[in-house]
Amino acid sequence: MEKTIHLWVGIFVCAGLAAVFVLALKVGNASATYSRGGAYTVTADFDNIGGLKVRAPVKGAGVVIGRVEDIDFETQRYVARVVLKIDKRYPFPKDTSVSILTSGLLGEQYVGLEAGGDSAMLKDGDTIKLTQSAVVLEKMIGQFLYSKAAEGGSK
């Protein structure tokens, strides 16, 4: 009797731990972050990051290759300093350009990398110079209205 109880409790505990693992790996994104090879971090300064958040994906050609590690405000030049953590398997040339993009019309924001032609690769701790800020919808609408008004006035 005691033996079977122990067996059942063992099965129960295993099932519970297995459920936690399934939740972490299959349902959650614990598996998606940095596989085996480790990662390197690079920083990039943006004039405006829009709605970018920590842990947002970093994508190259649409493939997730890393995550946003940290976002800070830099008071020397008043820009946003974004730290990107990129999987070691994906080296990028030094003249790579980064931009903050939106998936879909109103989707979440992510960081997109576009490789350049330099033969030297980005190292851990490097800074990316070529950056393009997030598109702020309100500004765009404002500009659009302004140009429309100007058009109307010239007629």
Place this chain on the structure above:
Amino acid sequence: MLERVLNNLRGIGKSVVNGIWRLGYASAFFLMVLMRSGVSFRRPSLTIREIYTAGVLSLIIIVVSGLFVGMVLALQGYETLQKYGSSEAVGTLVALSLVRELGPVVAALLFASRAGSAMTAEIGLMKATEQISAMEMMAVDPIARVIGPRFWGGVISMPLLAAIFSAVGVFGGYLIAVVLIGVDSGAFWSQMQSAVDFERDIVNGIIKSVVFGIAVTVIALFEGYDAPPTAEGVSGATTRTVVTSSLAILGLDFVLTAFMFRGV
């Protein structure tokens, strides 16, 4: 007339004082259980037996309700989401609501009515048949020997049950959304994975279920230990266990959610 009003006022005062007294007694009881729980770990077979009665025997109801809750969530979620043309997000909806809220809360409610009531009835009856007094006579500490293992058994079982509930619920959602309705399986999983964060959602859900486990087992054990040693007393204590622990779960859930997801 005045007499009746005064009597009513006295009644209110009495129940308030009684309630505060019981709260204090319950807190002292909780501390006592914690301090004397050495036995539960020195003799693990006692605790394992309680994990069996509290956890393993609750497994069937947890698995079945988890499956059905997940399936219903998928059906209802799909109904609304397809109006906005984003039916793939049904995976996100099912997983987030299960992992954050429904898993811990519904599992704890089921646990309170399945295992908590049994604990109260068992201890109340032990007290009514003077088994607890007999133990004290033999210099066996009933809190260390009877209450402690039940407490740890419940506290260990609860997070495991909540995790199983959530996992089975997600599987139920998968069955309905992907197998029955035909949502794309890749989109179902990938949207879920990009939305569910390990620390923010899963770990917080586990913390919630641990807190609920402590609350439910302490309430159940205290009600049993404090029950008047009569048939009526035990039945009243069992009812109170289910009512009080359900309310405690919902109240604690609100407080914990307010701390964990304030939108920052």
